[in-house]
Amino acid sequence: MSKYEAFYEKLFISNIALYSSIRERIKKRVERVIDNPYNNTELLADASGKLNLIGCRSAKIDRNFRILFVICEECRKFAECRFCLCQDFPDKTVVFLTVGPHDKAYAMK
Numbered sequence: 001m002s003k004y005e006a007f008y009e010k011l012f013i014s015n016i017a018l019y020s021s022i023r024e025r026i027k028k029r030v031e032r033v034i035d036n037p038y039n040n041t042e043l044l045a046d047a048s049g050k051l052n053l054i055g056c057r058s059a060k061i062d063r064n065f066r067i068l069f070v071i072c073e074e075c076r077k078f079a080e081c082r083f084c085l086c087q088d089f090p091d092k093t094v095v096f097l098t099v100g101p102h103d104k105a106y107a108m109k
Contacts, residue, residue: 004034004071005093009085011108012067012096019100022061026099029061037071037094044068053106054078056097066105068097 016026033041037057044053055078059067072086072093085095098105 004037005090006030006034007085007089007093007095009095009097011098015099019065022065025061026065026067029059029067030096033059033067033069033096034094037069043074058105061099064101065099066102067099068105068108070095070097 016023019026032039041057041059044056044058053068055075056068056070057074059069061067070086072089072095073091075086076091086093089095098108100109
């Protein structure tokens with residue numbers, strides 16, 4: 001499988017700065033996602049609280065920290081995907097939405 005391109009949303013970039021103590025672990029996990037975004041990640045197929053995350057994926061950094069992202073070739077298949085930012089990106093693009101503790105990440109904060 002070929003490597004995917006990455007695009008980082010502003011929220012993702014600002015949140016990385018907040019978690020400097022685990023920044024290297026986040027970077028390593030991002031690289032693994034770029035290499036194969038379907039491996040050891042979870043497709044979010046239902047609403048999480050009040051925020052509909054259908055079409056998004058989650059990758060664990062540790063027990064409590066998550067990365068939320070979309071894979072353009074996949075999220076285009078979900079009409080319900082509210083975070084599909086892929087109209088200007090090729091299929092083999094991963095859009096990193098946010099990173100943080102489970103509750104904060106799933107609330108897209």
